[in-house]
Amino acid sequence: MRCKTIGLIGGMSWESSSEYYRLLNESVRAHRGGLHSAPCLLLSVDFNEIAALQRAGDWDELTKKMIACAKTLETAGAEMVLICTNTMHKMADEVEAEISIPLVHIADVTAARIQKAGLKKVGLLGTLYTMEQAFYRERLARSYGLEVLIPEQEERETVHRVIFSELCLGKTLDSSREMYREIIRGLVERGAEGIILGCTEIMLLISAEDCPVPMFDTTAIHVAAALELALE
Known part of the structure; x- marks a missing residue:
């Protein structure tokens, strides 16, 4: 059974993104055994820039950034996208509308x-x-x-x-x-x-x-x- 490639928009913060990576790989190994791990792509942003835009209330610019990240992951071969933060699901519908692969909404x-x-x-x-x-x-x-x-x-x-x-x-x-x-x-x-x-x-x-x-x-x-x- 082939495991689809999971695209992760991370870095918000990388502390939790590392948990996504760990949990994904542990879960694939538990499901499939042996040396199996999770095919995934991680695009990790600079959270300092993101947090500054959040404080400024510039959600339009944040939406543009999340759409760009999702498109980059899709182009790179991701077969689904996860935004690895609850807060940035504020623009999840806009992101989903701009890609042709599923967005898994938290x-x-x-x-x-x-x-x-x-x-x-x-x-x-x-x-x-x-x-x-x-x-x-x-x-x-x-x-x-x-x-x-x-x-x-x-x-x-x-x-x-x-x-x-x-x-x-x-x-x-x-x-x-x-x-x-x-x-x-x-x-x-x-x-x-x-x-x-x-x-x-x-x-x-x-x-x-x-x-x-x-x-x-x-x-x-x-x-x-x-x-x-x-x-x-």
Whole structure:
């Protein structure tokens, strides 16, 4: 069985992109055994440039960059594309419209996993852009009937700060893990039946043992969905 070539738009941050690469290869080896690994192409951007455009709110320029990345991967032989970050799925529909290969949408495959678990109300952790802007929460609500809770304002700022000031720089602090645990407990008290780790770096800090309800690691779910498509 041939495994299709997976195109990865990474570097946002490379800390989580390295997890994509590791998980893809471990999963292919588990499926196929021996010396098998994942045929993949990684186009890794300079996250400093991306983060500056995010802060400036220049989503049009970011959209152009993501489209260019996807087209480059398609030209190079990728048979599907993954944007290895939740936040940059803000322009996923525009990217998908400009390529002729599938784009595996991180929110869609995560929502499908939540539906399979029979849950209706979930808490969302991510960057401020992912938590506060409509593109992610409304997709989950409109297409999958999910009610999405986000932390309070100060807690959202804490989640965002830890992502950019620590996790994207390879730092995992016990004090930050405890803050995340407290924020998760607050979402559960408000009725969250599960928690979405809606930033691909959060899995570097938080694991299932930190969460009193089912946890949905978007990085691992994204990889699993891509591999399922690649091995069809």
